[in-house]
Amino acid sequence: MARLxxxxxxxxxxxxxxxxxxxxxxASRKRLEQLINEQRDTILLLYFSKETLSKQLKQIVNHQLLRPDYIVSSLGTEIYRLPEENPLSEWEHYIQQAYAREA
Structure with a gap:
């Protein structure tokens, strides 16, 4: 799949x-994954959680889940684009600007 x-x-x-x-x-999870796979080229898959990126990645591996395109972690304060596991720079910039604290 080409990078978009x-x-x-x-x-x-x-x-x-x-x-x-x-x-x-x-069984329900596997059926959902099958439906997603059938439409994978038209879907951006995102998992969100209160957990950290590393914990979510472990859960994905341990439960043999589909690899998402994005992971939102730490209650929405971090967004990562996969497969590189790099923070989404646009979101980091927004968070820094929106929640800048005065010293």
Whole structure:
């Protein structure tokens, strides 16, 4: 799959890692993954969680989940683009500007 800009023509599917994928039945999760795979070229897959990036990556590996395009971690304060696991620079800039604290 070719690398696309941050925002493109695909649809965004945002899924809670703990509340949706890991809390349900494995058969239901596998069916959801099958449906996503059928449309993978038209979907940007994003997992979100209160957990850190490293913990989410471990959960993805341990539960053999689909690899997402993005991970939102630490209650939305960090957004990472995969597979490089680099922070999304636009979001980092926004957070720094919006929540700058005076010394």
């Amino acid at each position: 800009p941050t925002f493109d023509q695909r649809r965004l599917l945002a899924v809670s890692l703990e509340e949706t994928l890991l809390s349900g039945e494995k």
